[in-house]
Amino acid sequence: MSVSAAGTRAPRLPREERRQQVLSAALEVFSAAGYHAASMDEIADRAGVSKPVLYQHFPGKLELYLELLDSGVEDLLDAARQALTGTTDNAMRVQAMVNAYFRFVEEPGSAFRLVFESDLAHEPAVRERVDALDLALATMSAAVIAEDTGLSQEEAMLLASGMQGLVHVSARRWLRMGDSRIPRGQATELVASLAWRGISGFPLTHPPQAE
Numbered sequence: 001m002s003v004s005a006a007g008t009r010a011p012r013l014p015r016e017e018r019r020q021q022v023l024s025a026a027l028e029v030f031s032a033a034g035y036h037a038a039s040m041d042e043i044a045d046r047a048g049v050s051k052p053v054l055y056q057h058f059p060g061k062l063e064l065y066l067e068l069l070d071s072g073v074e075d076l077l078d079a080a081r082q083a084l085t086g087t088t089d090n091a092m093r094v095q096a097m098v099n100a101y102f103r104f105v106e107e108p109g110s111a112f113r114l115v116f117e118s119d120l121a122h123e124p125a126v127r128e129r130v131d132a133l134d135l136a137l138a139t140m141s142a143a144v145i146a147e148d149t150g151l152s153q154e155e156a157m158l159l160a161s162g163m164q165g166l167v168h169v170s171a172r173r174w175l176r177m178g179d180s181r182i183p184r185g186q187a188t189e190l191v192a193s194l195a196w197r198g199i200s201g202f203p204l205t206h207p208p209q210a211e
Contacts, residue, residue, distance in 0.1 A: 034119040072111025098192040101171040149202040
C-alpha cells in the first residue's frame, strides 16, 4: 500500500473499483500491443497495482482478455438491439445500425480491436465468442428482413450477413483513415445510403393498411 508525503496510508480502493481499474489498463495494453506482446507486468504497472493484486482479480492473461472481449461483444450487441428496436422505420434502422458500428470502432474505451482485429483469433475461446457475435447480429437483422419482406429465413440471413459485412469493413476502413477521415456523421450517411438502396429493393409484403 502506498504512503503519502505526510506519512499516512492512501485509502484502499474497493475491490470492484480496483477491478475496473485493472480492466481499463488491460484494454489499453491489449489494444495497443495485441495479446501476444502484452504482458501482465505491463498491465499491472499501467493499473498501478502489484502483480499479486492483479492475479487476485484474474488468474491469467487469457482470462483477463476474455473478460474484455465479452464486454466488447455485449456492448456491440446492445447497440445493435437498440438500433433495431428503437424505431419501426426501416431506413432509420439501417442508419442506426451503421452508426452503432461506427461508434463502436471510434469510442476510445471500446474493445473493438479485441472483437474485430484480435491476434488471438485462432484461440478456440476467442473464435467461439466472435462467431457467436456474428451469428447474433445477423440473426437480429434477418428477423426484421424476413418479417418485412416475406423472404425465407435462409434468404434473410444471407442478406443480413451481406449488410453486416458491408458495415463492418466500412467502419474499420474509415477508422484507418486517421486524420484524413471524414466526419463520422457524413461517413455513416454514405454507408447507410448504400446499404438502404440495396435492402429497400426488397418490398414490404405487408405495407401498412390505409384507414
